[in-house]
Amino acid sequence: MKKADIFEFYSRLAADNPSPETELNYGNVYQLVVAVALSAQSTDIGVNKATKALFADVKTPQQMVDLGLDGLKEHIKTIGLYNNKAKNVIALSELLIANYGGEVPADRDELTKLPGVGRKTANVVMNCAFGAETFAVDTHIFRVGNRTGLAPGKTPLAVEKKLDKQTPAPFRVHAHHWLILHGRYICKARKPECWRCPVADLCRFKKKTPAP
Incomplete structure (x- = not known):
């Protein structure tokens, strides 16, 4: 994915969810x-x-x-x-x-x-x-990184390093939350919901799924 497209990719995810957080509940x-x-x-x-x-x-x-x-x-x-x-x-x-x-x-x-x-x-x-700028690559981020072309890599560590290199400054703290949520609810493993994806036109996935 080109640098300009990466910035736009994150910009759209940020617009949809300005302050993403983990969905795990904890008190400290x-x-x-x-x-x-x-x-x-x-x-x-x-x-x-x-x-x-x-x-x-x-x-x-x-x-x-x-x-x-x-x-x-x-x-x-x-x-x-x-x-x-x-x-x-x-x-x-x-x-x-x-x-x-x-x-x-x-x-x-x-x-x-x-x-x-x-x-x-x-x-x-x-x-x-x-508040560290870290990228926790789980199965969702691994899939999104590879499928979209944002951060392709054969291992979670390779995807993590690519994200660290490719992600622009304004988006680094929240990046992994946006990508996890995107993978969990839109860019799903078996059937990505491309028809309602805010970054579908930037994504390199060729077999886009049509609306049901």
Whole structure:
């Protein structure tokens, strides 16, 4: 996608949604880390249902450790891979207490040292909690980046680096939210709704879907 088209692409997404936010519910940075860690291979809606009661009682790493593994599993048993995720959440909580005074570090490299926190999760936390210009490439962004021609790449990291290079300054903080929401609700995996897409004329996808 040409530079001028990229600017226009983001401009239109921004016009539709000037202040996009993650659809995960959380009350503080620690809860955000937990929510994003739980959201891997799960829907935000499902995570929000599971964490509603959990986050009412658990707001700090110490409170999570006090809740314990079995208590946490009881809260999140409706989420896929909950056994492994519960172990990671307890472990990352213990690590935050031991190494960071119970506070979430505002550093991507430090975040990725936490159990269950990969680069994508760390990028989400850095962006949502600390306003960093990071690009968390999930399946939606990977698809949108490749399908539209905005940031083609064979791996999530390749797409992330391309987005980092291609995304203009005014749009860098909110870019990954716009792209996730676009992929989730319009540029869907099986059948993109090109007929109602605000950037269809800029997109390089050839097999545009007609209106139903």
